[in-house]
Amino acid sequence: MTWLILVRAELLLLLRSPLAVVNAVLSPLLFGVGWLWLAESTGRGAGGDAAAIQLLLLLGFAPFAGATTALAARRSDLVLKRLRTCALPGAAVVAGLMAPFALLAVVQSAVLFGLTAAAGDAPPARWWPLVVAVAAGVPLAGALAFATAAGTPAPELAQLTTVPGFLALFGGGMWLLDAAGPTWPMRLAPGVPVAELARAAWSPAAPVWPALTAVAVLTAAAVGFADLVFRWEPRR
């Protein structure tokens, strides 16, 4: 369990960075609660819709944008280069770097889903699609973070380079909310199948497999692409 020492170090680094605390810890919670308040006030977008948007927000802020920034910072500090020669296998290094953000997403989603369920008139008909949405969404966001970090030469540039990925996640969710129903081409936008899974908790008849398949395909594609383009040391 040597990789846990890396998880601990990354967690410390996350909590010691004021920027990361605001962006990855506080922002998703504030935006999530804000969306819920708006949905309850207007009577639109509550329940499954609120959960979907909340999940995409927290995936976008923590395991995607937060991890992209952290990876760019570790590469810039030459920590990633050094990690390549430690006793951990590559997969354990990746897991160690991503685990704090995954943990954060799980805790944040528990808080926000709990609030959404408590605030709405109807609690989710089934909880497991929410768990599946988080479990599938976190690896997808993490893989997108590695792919995006490949094109992020410095941590401060992450604010720019994460915009397309953030739009693909959050914009996809908004698209789904606005559409009559998801189609297969729509599911190519990463936010769509993740939002579809979250909404399924409030729609007992909604099928889960199409969205889950889409998330798996998108995650595999993002992992493959990241494996191809990710650099462990700065370009000289």
Next chain:
Amino acid sequence: MTDNVLTARDLRCRYGAFEAVRGAGFTVRRGELLCLLGTNGAGKTTVLDVLRGHRRPTGGAVRVLGLDPARHRRRLAPAVGVVPQDPGFAGALTVAETCELWVRLRGLRPDAGAPAEVGLDHRLTVPVRQLSGGERRRLDLAIALAGHPAALLLDEPTAGLDPQSRERAWELIRARCAAGAAVLLTTHALDEVEALADRIVLLRAGRVVAAGTPAEVTAGRPHRIVCAVPARLRDRPPPALAGAVAWRATAGPGAELTVTTPAPAADLDALRAWAAPAGLARVAVTPPSVGDLLREVPA
């Protein structure tokens, strides 16, 4: 069981079209310190990167404790201490946290005494970003020495250290060597070579151009005689010498004469006879050094 801990045979390493290492070979035995020398870009760091398993060679073979370091990185990590050229620390972690992290990532148990060994025990709670360059180098050395590894790969380990810290680092490295560790060290500091090296390997453009003990690689190379001569001799040519003569004007009335010679005793006698009766002043005869060798090797 062989005593060879680090072995490189016909090692080649290429970055795109550029071949950084072109057939380098050497061994480092238990308890031996080998200095890898060369100008910037000679291929020293690339050789170390291959030995630490960070890079795969494009040709030849390397073995660390009999294993291929690229394939057996995890197995070798506890047995190989590395001071990389660039530190690679996260600035927000403290000295103690950084030391524990990287020692454990080498597959070792935390070594609370490691920072004290390099004189960082009073900086344990300080974030690494607040350390000076020399202190970061010492932290690197502490991590490398933890667990008494069988091999040490040290890429300019004393760069940026103050004289006292350098002496302390040399003592630590010598002690580990005496305890049986095989040490491969790169440096540009000639006093470090003289203080530590059992053998040297000199690289030029990725090729080994000289190898052996400092005495072996400088054997047969010329001595240097430097002396001040009286003003009246400036216009009289010196006698025929075995070595080459060079004059340098000085602030005073005399001049400085340098003779680079393979026969220092005979040439010194000839110079003394030539300068009689006033004689030579400030005579210094310098034997050949590794520094001379390095200066003569073009980049």
